[in-house]
Amino acid sequence: MSTLITNIGELVTNAAPDDDPGQGPGPFAALTGAALIIDEGRVAWTGPAGQAPAADEAVDCRGGAVLPGFVDSHAHLVFAGERSAEFAARMAGTPYQAGGIRSTVAATRAAPDEVLRANLARLTREMLAQGTTTLECKSGYGLTVPDEARAVALAAEVTPEVTFLGAHVVPPEYEGDRAGYLDLVCGPMLTACAPHARWVDVFCERGAFDADEAAAVLAAGHAAGLLTRIHANQLGPGPGVQVAVTAGAASADHCTYLSDADVDALASSGPPSSGTVATLLPGVEFSTRQPYPDARRLLAAGVTVALATDCNPGSCFTSSMPLCVALAVREMRMTTQEAVWSATAGGARALRRSDVGHLSLGARADLMLLDGPSHTYLAYRPAVPLIRAVWQGGQMSRP
Ligand SMILES: [Zn+2]
Secondary structure: OEEEEEEEEEEEOOOOHHHOHHHOOOOOOEEEEEEEEEEOOEEEEEEEHHHOOOOOEEEEOOOOOEEEOEEEOOEOOOOOOOOHHHHHHHHOOOOOOHHHHHHHHHHHHHOOHHHHHHHHHHHHHHHHHOOEEEEEEEOOOOOOHHHHHHHHHHHOOOOOEEEEEEEOOOOHHHOOOHHHHHHHHHHHHHHHHHHHOOEEEEEEOOOOEOHHHHHHHHHHHHHOOOEEEEEEOOOOOOOHHHHHHHHOOOEEEEOOOOOHHHHHHHHOOOOOOOOOEEEEOHHHHHHHOOOOOOHHHHHHOOOOEEEOOOEEOOOEOOOOHHHHHHHHHHOOOOOHHHHHHHHHHHHHHHOOOOOOOOOOOOOEOOEEEEOOOOOOHHHHOOOOOOEEEEEEOOEEEOO
16 A cells, blocks of 8 residues: 655655665755655655656645654653642742652552553653654663563553663662662663663763763663663763763763763764764753753764653653754754754664654655644744644554
């Protein structure tokens, strides 16, 4: 069954170099007056609408823009409870501290599977309705062997991009025994979680884990067959980015406080397919009233930049990639093209995925149709429901 998607005002392709989809996305690229054919869940043809070959069925976009689906490469969706009172207090002047995570840990441990599964389903539906077709999902609110194993197993029901984040914070019962908790994370907890996970992550921050601890967690995860990523340099300057680059991590996430050496390390970490991406999470700065990361400095240095939501009940409870694009453009001075590229192709790079984030021939047919003629509308019309349709592996849904 093939589908012709035609009368596209602007088709953002991020086409791969030489149209070789195995290389993953290329730079921002777009066609006007275009059409696209989906066949067997893949992009089978793109080009001028007037030259499109026949297909079994057709969708008329009436001049709307079509983009690759968003790749949200950073989210914490397995949790129970909510922290709106903490948000209200923060807006009234109480600063954010990493310790607030512990209240979500208590609620998550106490929740039955069905509650966690229902919350996860609600959030992933919410994301799809906003154009997110690939999402990463972390554990990290269980912090016991059975609770973390449950979290990664539940996450694996909704995405292949599952991340083991046992090293989120030291739980209260290990308050006086950090080494004991790290042994648990790198030993039995990792063994229980690795079969359901693709990634290992660690919160490298004052109040969470230091450089040596973070490096040990990533090394143990790597030895267990997991790929590595890290929460780095969110609340202040720190060693996280250097730990990430040294470990060959796919992504250093947050990157709000960077030294020149950190920027250099990211820029020289390797080619886009194997280097360390800087994943910026502007929803966090919006929701914690912290300074935004300096995207222009990273882009000027040649660092690959991704945008993601960090959807979580504490520091940033948005699931909206369009909001992140709008913030990146308005507050971080990214161009609309840079922001859309980072939210699609950049996210794919951060997840080491070559099949998503672009619409080259052979790429997964993950795309969205906007109620607007160009990608710019995502920033030009902030907080407006612009997503008219989403295709995931060629399957269309309408929000
Ligand atoms: Zn996070």
